[in-house]
Every structure is written in structure tokens, then in C-alpha cells.
Amino acid sequence: MSLSASLTSAFSGLAALSRMTEVVSSNVANAQTAGYVRREVVLSSHGADGSGATVRVSDLRRDVDRALLADRRGAEAGAGASGRIAGFRIAMETGIGDVTSAGSLTDRIARLEAALITASGQPDSDSFLDNAVAAARKLASQISSSAESVQAERISADARIAQGVDRLNTGLRQVADLNERIRTLTTADRDATGLMDERQQLVDRLAEFVPLREVERDDGQIALFTAGGAALLDGRPAEIGFRPTAQITADMSLASGALSGLALNGVAINMSNGAGLMSGGTLAADFAIRDTLAPEAQARLDGLARDLVERFASATVDPTLGAGDAGLFTDAGARFDPLNETGLAQRLAVNAAVDPVQGGAVWRLRDGINASAQGATGNGTILSAMSAALTEPRPTGSTAYLSGQRSFATLGATLASMTVNDRLDAEEDAVSSAARLSTLTELELQGGIDTDREMQDLLAIEQAYGANARVVQTVDQLIQMLLELGA
Structure with a gap:
């Protein structure tokens, strides 16, 4: 040489x-x-x-350990989704109240039972009659407010979907821009690793909404696909479409067209499996809340309200009731139609004829809803029949509950138990998902920069x-x- x-x-x-x-x-x-x-x-x-x-x-x-990176992103999406659902389950339990707390659903049921028993023992006491009507009013209000919280959760989920879609679209355009800048630097044989770090952080944030699979392309560029196989970025970014809904009622659904699903580049995504091709992250969790979990909670409350209404809407309980008359509890003041159960919980109200707040008279609780004049003040027959109707085991007309005969208190306890069990299961899933994410994050950090190695x-x-x-x-x-x- x-x-x-x-x-x-x-x-x-x-x-x-x-x-x-x-x-x-x-x-x-x-x-x-x-x-x-x-x-x-x-x-x-x-x-x-x-x-x-x-x-x-x-x-x-x-x-970069690409396999570990993909696992961590999937875990992050899963943790976000399970946490979102756990939050919904907690809100549902809060809505009906803790079974041990005053003012909870089960407490309102117990208070109505006690008030009717007391009033039937002293039917001549206007104070006891007023207490019974007040207890009925508070129970109806509790069921109604719980159902309103269900729809509030649906509205919140819909708004989060809209925000998530907007952030996804914005993020995909930013990744595409970084791809182009990285390609320019790479082809010019210049250092693009700083931009690659920035791009990776951006993709990490997007992966919370939808689990993303990253595929390397030429000149340092990447393509992004969902776990379900939808191409979100491969050259040009895809455009995800969604139409938010400001107000949601119990009868509105995705199937009816009243609520929006997702579209990818103008083509509707099949939402039959949660969020279809976009499943797995917080976006899918919000769709599950809006379209599956919240309607299920609504149906349970509607079934409870139906059982309550039907217990008192009988001439055997109140002989003054005719075939088309409403009993102590009404569907927005009218008799309940079994074909219109959806949303009944929000419409549940005490019959105005017995409610002084609505211009009625409490003595009709003793003498009959349609009584035109007061009868014998010592006659507690109707009050006793009402008390028995509330505690009598009977089949539940709603399909939201398993068949079987229950008292109204038992049905309320069943709803509370189902709600608590749902919350416990959701929290267990959230804890498990968070633990998996923590483990993978720790592994990723361990594979990061070892200063001792760098000094060597x-x-x-x-x-x-x-x-x-x-x-x-x-x-x-x-x-x-x-x-x-x-x-």
C-alpha cells in the first residue's frame, strides 16, 4: 500500500x-x-x-425494536379503550347510586314501599298520603335521571368520536408531510433521524384511537394500516368521515340512520363488529358505548320503569281505573303502550291526579285515581292493594331481564347488581390492560439508551x-x- x-x-x-x-x-x-x-x-x-x-x-x-413498538402501540390502544369503557360503567353505577347510600335507586324503592305500608295503616292521614306521593315522585325522578345520564354518555361518546376522527385526519396529513420531508433528506444523503423521531411520536399518539401497523417504504417513508387491514396512509393519507350528532335520544341508533358511522375515503365502513376495520382503540370503545353499552343500560332502565308502571295500571289494584287509564305511574301522563318501551324511563312520571305538585289531590291515592269525590277516610283497601302490587313477585314484561317472577325491590336489586358487576368486570379489564401497557413500556425503555454502553x-x-x-x-x-x- x-x-x-x-x-x-x-x-x-x-x-x-x-x-x-x-x-x-x-x-x-x-x-x-x-x-x-x-x-x-x-x-x-x-x-x-x-x-x-x-x-x-x-x-x-x-x-428501534419494531415488534416491541407495534406491541406497545396495540397495548396503548387497548388500555385507552378499556379505560374508556370502565369510565362509562362507573358513570352508570353513579347514576343509580350505591345500594348502601341514601337517595340510591334501591333506597327510593324501599322508601316507597315503607310509605305505602304506613299510609295503608293510617289512610286518613293526609301527611302519610303526601309522603307516599312524594316517595313515588322521587322514585320516578331517580329512574328518569339515571336514564338521562345514559343519553348524556352517548352524546359524550359521539362528541369524542368526532374529535378522534378530526385528530386522526389531521395526524395522517402530518405524517404524510413528514414522510415527504424525510424522503427529501434521505435522497440527498442527509440526516433525517430527527424527523423520524417526530413522526414516531405522532404515530404513537394516533395509535391510541386505532391500533396501527407500520410498514416501511423506500427512502425512509412509512405506510400505516389498521389492525383490521384498512390503509390509512400509503403515499397519500386517507380521509375518515364522520357526522357528529348534537342531541341523542333513546330511540336513535346507527341502524336507523339517525346516528353516523365511519367512512373511509367516502366509502362507509361496515360497523357490524363495533367499529369494523377501525376496531381496537378508543374510537371503537366510544362506538361501543354509543351504540351497544348505553342502549343496553337504557333498556334495563326502561324495563324497570315498565314493570313499575304495569304493577299499578290494573283495576284489581285501583277499581276506578278503566281499560285505557293510567295508574299511579304514567308514560308522560298517559297509559303505557308496550310497543313503545324505548325511552320510557325518561318519560316516567307520577299520575297528576294524585300529585299536588301537578295540581292533583293526595286523597285520590286512597280513594282511586279517577275518584270524583273523597270517600271514607278510613278505607285503606286501595293503598293496601298498591303496597301488595309493589312487593308481589310477578313476571317482568321487558326482554332486558331474564324471565322469572320478582318483586319490584328484587328487580331493582337485580339492576343494581348487574350494573356493579359490569363495573367490576370493566375495571378488571382496565387494570389488566394498563399492566400490559406498563410492562411493554418498561421493556421499550430498557431497550433504549444505556449510558454505560455508550461510554464504553x-x-x-x-x-x-x-x-x-x-x-x-x-x-x-x-x-x-x-x-x-x-x-
């Missing part, structure tokens, strides 16, 4: 080692920087043809740098000797 070739090789080594020192220093400096991915210099030989070989930096690689690498680089510097020094001395000999 000639002296000039030796110098060229040594100088190329010094340049490569200088770049490696720069990269190691950057790794150490950013060891605690969120989103920073460890860099690694890739070296290659050049011109190894017998006349001397040089070394050059062929690539600056980001040290720096020492090795320093030694190699010194060796190349000595080659240059030695060649310089040889050249000086040759020049002296020539003189």
Missing part, C-alpha cells in the same frame, strides 16, 4: 470516528429526552481493490481515533524522511 493510500485510509477513519463520536454524544445527551430513539452509525468499506481501502458512514440507523463505545472510538492519528503521524514522519533523503 502506498503512503498516499495509507493517509487516505487513516483520514477516512478519522472522519468516520468523528461522526461516531458525535452520534454517541447525542445519544448520551438525549438519554432522558422523551421520544428520542438511539442512533447507531453503520460503516462500510470502500475501494478495497488492493490499492487501499477507506471507511465511510453508509447509514445512520435508528435502533466512546472509549473504543477514542482508541480507534488514536490509532488512526498515529498512522497519520507515522506516514508524515516517513514522508519527511523521504524528503530529507531526496535533498
Whole structure:
């Protein structure tokens, strides 16, 4: 090898080692920087043809465990979804109240039972009659407010879907822009790793809404697909469509067309399996809340309200009632139609004839809803029949509950138990998902920047740098000797 070739090789080594020192220093400096991915210099030989070989930096690689990254993103989406559903279940339990708390659904039922028993024992007491009507009014209000909270959760879920879709569309356009900028730098043989870090953080945020599968493309670009196989970005970003609904009532559904599903580039996505191709993240969880879980909770409350209405809407309980008359509890003031059960919980109200708040008279609770004049004040027959109707085991007309005969208190306890069990199951799922995410995040951090390793690498680089510097020094001395000999 000639002296000039030796110098060229040594100088190329010094340049490569200088770049490696720069990269190691950057790794150490950013060891605690969120989103920073460890860099690694890739070296290659050049011109190894017998006349001397040089070394050059062929690539600056980001040290990413793509399998672990994909698992962590999936876990993040799952944790977000399970947490969202757990929040909904907690709200539902809060709506009906803790069974041990005053003012809960079960407490309101117990108070009505006690008030009717007391009033039937002293039917001449206007105070006891007024207490019974007030207890009925509070029970109806409790059921109605619980159902209103169900629809409030549906409205919130719909609004979150709209926000999520907007952030997805914006994020996909930003990733596409970063792809183009990275391609430009890569083709110009310039460092694009900083932009790649920025892109990875952006994709991490988008993966909370929908689990994303990242596929590498040429020139440092990436494509993004959902776990279900929908292409969200492959060259150009997809456009996700959704139409938000400001107000949602119990009868509104996706199937009826009253609520919006998702569209991908103008083509409707089959939503039969939650969110279809977009399932797995918080977006799918909000669709599940809006279209499945909340309607299920509404149906349970409607079934409870139906059972309450039907217990008192009988001439055997109140002989003054005709075939088309409403009993103590009404469907917005009218008799309940079994074909119109959806939304009954919100419409549930005490019959105005017995309610002083609505202009009625409490004595009709004793003498009959349709009584035109007061009867004997000591006659507690109707009050006793009402008390018995509330506590009598009977089949539940609603399909929201399993068949079987129950008292109204038992039916209320069944609803409370189902709600608590749903909450416990959802919280268990949320804890499990959060633990999985924590484990994968920890594994990802462990595979990050090890400063001890980086310092060891720096020492090795320093030694190699010194060796190349000595080659240059030695060649310089040889050249000086040759020049002296020539003189």
C-alpha cells in the first residue's frame, strides 16, 4: 500500500470516528429526552481493490425494536379503550347510586314501599298520603335521571368520536408531510433521524384511537394500516368521515340512520363488529358505548320503569281505573303502550291526579285515581292493594331481564347488581390492560439508551481515533524522511 493510500485510509477513519463520536454524544445527551430513539452509525468499506481501502458512514440507523413498538402501540390502544369503557360503567353505577347510600335507586324503592305500608295503616292521614306521593315522585325522578345520564354518555361518546376522527385526519396529513420531508433528506444523503423521531411520536399518539401497523417504504417513508387491514396512509393519507350528532335520544341508533358511522375515503365502513376495520382503540370503545353499552343500560332502565308502571295500571289494584287509564305511574301522563318501551324511563312520571305538585289531590291515592269525590277516610283497601302490587313477585314484561317472577325491590336489586358487576368486570379489564401497557413500556425503555454502553463505545472510538492519528503521524514522519533523503 502506498503512503498516499495509507493517509487516505487513516483520514477516512478519522472522519468516520468523528461522526461516531458525535452520534454517541447525542445519544448520551438525549438519554432522558422523551421520544428520542438511539442512533447507531453503520460503516462500510470502500475501494478495497488492493490499492487501499477507506471507511465511510453508509447509514445512520435508528435502533428501534419494531415488534416491541407495534406491541406497545396495540397495548396503548387497548388500555385507552378499556379505560374508556370502565369510565362509562362507573358513570352508570353513579347514576343509580350505591345500594348502601341514601337517595340510591334501591333506597327510593324501599322508601316507597315503607310509605305505602304506613299510609295503608293510617289512610286518613293526609301527611302519610303526601309522603307516599312524594316517595313515588322521587322514585320516578331517580329512574328518569339515571336514564338521562345514559343519553348524556352517548352524546359524550359521539362528541369524542368526532374529535378522534378530526385528530386522526389531521395526524395522517402530518405524517404524510413528514414522510415527504424525510424522503427529501434521505435522497440527498442527509440526516433525517430527527424527523423520524417526530413522526414516531405522532404515530404513537394516533395509535391510541386505532391500533396501527407500520410498514416501511423506500427512502425512509412509512405506510400505516389498521389492525383490521384498512390503509390509512400509503403515499397519500386517507380521509375518515364522520357526522357528529348534537342531541341523542333513546330511540336513535346507527341502524336507523339517525346516528353516523365511519367512512373511509367516502366509502362507509361496515360497523357490524363495533367499529369494523377501525376496531381496537378508543374510537371503537366510544362506538361501543354509543351504540351497544348505553342502549343496553337504557333498556334495563326502561324495563324497570315498565314493570313499575304495569304493577299499578290494573283495576284489581285501583277499581276506578278503566281499560285505557293510567295508574299511579304514567308514560308522560298517559297509559303505557308496550310497543313503545324505548325511552320510557325518561318519560316516567307520577299520575297528576294524585300529585299536588301537578295540581292533583293526595286523597285520590286512597280513594282511586279517577275518584270524583273523597270517600271514607278510613278505607285503606286501595293503598293496601298498591303496597301488595309493589312487593308481589310477578313476571317482568321487558326482554332486558331474564324471565322469572320478582318483586319490584328484587328487580331493582337485580339492576343494581348487574350494573356493579359490569363495573367490576370493566375495571378488571382496565387494570389488566394498563399492566400490559406498563410492562411493554418498561421493556421499550430498557431497550433504549444505556449510558454505560455508550461510554464504553466512546472509549473504543477514542482508541480507534488514536490509532488512526498515529498512522497519520507515522506516514508524515516517513514522508519527511523521504524528503530529507531526496535533498
